[in-house]
Amino acid sequence: LRVPKPYASYLTLKAIEExxxxxxxxxxxxxxxxxxxxxxxxxxxxxxxxATLAALNKVYEEGELDGDEKTLLYLTGNAMKYFDILKMEKKVLPILDRNVDSLPDH
Structure with missing residues (x-):
């Protein structure tokens, strides 16, 4: 990941412990x-x-998570700068009008 020094990593470790x-x-x-x-x-x-989904899959496969438990994955970043990794082209994404009425119903 492109996170050389995680911000507030000590808070994360503290929350995990608590x-x-x-x-x-x-x-x-x-x-x-x-x-x-x-x-x-x-x-x-x-x-x-x-990485959150990858971790969830690993935890589930290792039997650390009950299949009936509800889980929330907090996804905040997008892949716009990673299309080279996915070997995809940006043109596969639909171009949407800024007008909300132009959005599809589904």
């Missing part, structure tokens, strides 16, 4: 796979955001 949470390491292939999965759903997530 909530009996966990941190999950994922590799580049897992992140790329998650980016592509999200892209197929119409969600253009950056690697940093897709």
């Amino acid at each position: 909530t009996s949470g966990m941190a999950v390491a994922v590799d580049d292939e897992e992140i790329l796979s998650s980016m592509k999965s999200l892209f197929r759903l119409g969600i253009y997530a950056c690697p940093e955001a897709a």
